[in-house]
Amino acid sequence: MAYEIERRFKVNGERWRGLAPGIWYRQGYVSVEPQRTVRVRVVGELAWLTLKGQISSMRRHEFEYPVPLADAEAMLTHLCAMQVEKKRYRIELDGFIWEVDEFFGDNAGLILAEIELPDEHTPFTRPDWLGEEVTEDGRYTNAWLSQHPYTQWADPAQGSPVPPAP
Amino acid sequence: MAYEIERRFKVNGERWRGLAPGIWYRQGYVSVEPQRTVRVRVVGELAWLTLKGQISSMRRHEFEYPVPLADAEAMLTHLCAMQVEKKRYRIELDGFIWEVDEFFGDNAGLILAEIELPDEHTPFTRPDWLGEEVTEDGRYTNAWLSQHPYTQWADPAQGSPVPPAP
Numbered sequence: 001m002a003y004e005i006e007r008r009f010k011v012n013g014e015r016w017r018g019l020a021p022g023i024w025y026r027q028g029y030v031s032v033e034p035q036r037t038v039r040v041r042v043v044g045e046l047a048w049l050t051l052k053g054q055i056s057s058m059r060r061h062e063f064e065y066p067v068p069l070a071d072a073e074a075m076l077t078h079l080c081a082m083q084v085e086k087k088r089y090r091i092e093l094d095g096f097i098w099e100v101d102e103f104f105g106d107n108a109g110l111i112l113a114e115i116e117l118p119d120e121h122t123p124f125t126r127p128d129w130l131g132e133e134v135t136e137d138g139r140y141t142n143a144w145l146s147q148h149p150y151t152q153w154a155d156p157a158q159g160s161p162v163p164p165a166p
Numbered sequence: 167m168a169y170e171i172e173r174r175f176k177v178n179g180e181r182w183r184g185l186a187p188g189i190w191y192r193q194g195y196v197s198v199e200p201q202r203t204v205r206v207r208v209v210g211e212l213a214w215l216t217l218k219g220q221i222s223s224m225r226r227h228e229f230e231y232p233v234p235l236a237d238a239e240a241m242l243t244h245l246c247a248m249q250v251e252k253k254r255y256r257i258e259l260d261g262f263i264w265e266v267d268e269f270f271g272d273n274a275g276l277i278l279a280e281i282e283l284p285d286e287h288t289p290f291t292r293p294d295w296l297g298e299e300v301t302e303d304g305r306y307t308n309a310w311l312s313q314h315p316y317t318q319w320a321d322p323a324q325g326s327p328v329p330p331a332p
Contacts, residue, residue, distance in 0.1 A: 030204055030217060031197040036245045038196055038204050038217075049215070049231070051196060051204075053245045061244050063237050065215070071229050078227050079202045079219045 004052070004062040005120055008140055010131035011111040016100050022087035025101075028080025032143040034166065039143070040067075040075045047072030057136045058120050082106065084146045094125040106149030112140060138166040170218070170228040171286055174306055176297035177277040182266050188253035191267075194246025198309040200332065205309070206233075206241045213238030223302045224286050248272065250312045260291040272315030278306060304332040 023043060030038040039050045047069045053061040067075075076083060084107060089100040096115055103110040112134070115124060134140040139148065144166060189209060196204040205216045213235045219227040233241075242249060250273060255266040262281055269276040278300070281290060300306040305314065314329050 030202045031199070033197070036196045049217075051215075051241065051245060053241075061240065063233070063241060065231055065233060067229070067231060074227065075217065075219075075229060079217060 003055075004060045005058050005117045006060075006114050007058060007117065007133065007135045009113045009115075009133050009135075010140075011100060011113050012129050012131040015129045016089065016091060016098075016113070016127070019091045020089040020100075022089050022102065025086050025088050026076070026083055027142065027146075028076045028083045029143050029146050030075065030079045032147055034138060034141075034143070037143045040072050040080060042069065042072050042076070045069055049075075056120075057138075080146075082146050082149070084142050091127075093127055096124050098127065103145070103150065106151050107145050108151060110145070110150040169221075170226045171224050171283045172226075172280050173224060173283065173299065173301045175279045175299050175301075177266060177279050178295050178297040180295075182255070182257060182264075182279070182293070182295045185257045186255040186266075188255050188268065191252050191254050192242070192249055193308065193312075194242045194249045195309050195312050196241065196245045198313055200304065200307075200309070203309045206238050206246060208235065208238050208242070211235055215241075222286075223304075246312075248312050248315070250308050257293075259293055262290050264293065269311070269316065272317050273311050274317060276311070276316040305329060 025041060025043050027039055027041040030040065034054050037052045039052070041048045041050065047067050049065050049067045049072075051063040055061065083105070084103070085105045086101045086103045086107070089102070091098040091100060096117075099114045101112045101114070103112075113130060117124065138144055191207060191209055193205055193207040196206065200220045203218045205218070207214050207216065213233050214230055215233045215238075216228065216230040218229075221227065249271070250269070251271040252267045252269045252273070255268070257264040257266060262283075265280045267278050267280070269278075279296060283290065304310055310332060319329060
């Protein structure tokens with residue numbers, strides 16, 4: 001068990017590109033309840049099952065276990081609704097790692113940056129490509145995006161511009 | 167990954183007692199959706215995380231992983247709502263194992279027997295203490311009981327004798 005403290009931001013422009021290689025992530029959710037999310041994640045030939053309980057918008061309990069790839073593929077197919085596909089770029093800056101997620105598929109067009117911190121109030125350097133903070137906006141969680149994909153947020157045909165924050 | 171085919175029955179009388187020792191089980195649910203339940207189970211010093219996807223009332227995908235006891239205790243506390251406590255008696259009969267579950271705590275008074283079968287149509291011997299089959303009645307799943315405990319099913323003060331089958 002561990003606590004996870006994360007802050008999440010939009011990304012401005014393209015100046016983050018080229019700072020780190022991108023790695024493909026594919027993940028789905030067995031439970032998307034904010035109080036208890038259950039995630040299946042595949043990265044290359046490796047796979048994990050991760051349970052998170054929300055304590056506050058920044059602070060969460062996290063339990064993570066490696067699982068066989070075949071299990072993860074079967075869980076993605078049989079237990080998860082939609083999948084989230086993204087390329088993750090791990091960019092180091094002043095001793096912290098920024099994880100920049102470039103989404104594809106139904107979430108194409110969205111790029112987010114996350115930083116994991118030891119404490120809610122830890123100061124950190126903001127790179128010049130960092131945009132608006134969305135830590136408090138539940139629509140930008142991967143669990144929410146797996147059910148309400150970004151490409152449908154502003155679909156005028158559906159008459160619903162942007163979903164309300166959960 | 168495995169399929170699990172189970173049939174579930176009520177238990178009549180006390181003639182099953184003494185046929186096997188009882189072992190304490192404590193479990194909670196991170197997700198109780200029938201299509202994707204996520205269970206945390208503690209038996210003595212051992213603990214497991216189990217995900218199940220429902221294919222039919224009898225047939226389910228099952229994924230099970232051992233987890234550290236401390237993780238399981240923390241998940242029961244922080245990620246699960248109520249817990250189910252029971253003693254399980256594994257009774258062998260003609261090559262099959264009957265798991266008789268005697269519930270305690272909020273589910274005291276309920277005793278169920280389950281048999282795991284290789285196929286939905288496999289014949290098996292019915293012991294004389296076996297009661298009505300409740301495989302199709304979702305109220306007798308541990309996930310449902312964790313949210314709607316048996317002792318509250320017939321509480322006249324609440325005015326709701328028995329909850330409708332989900």
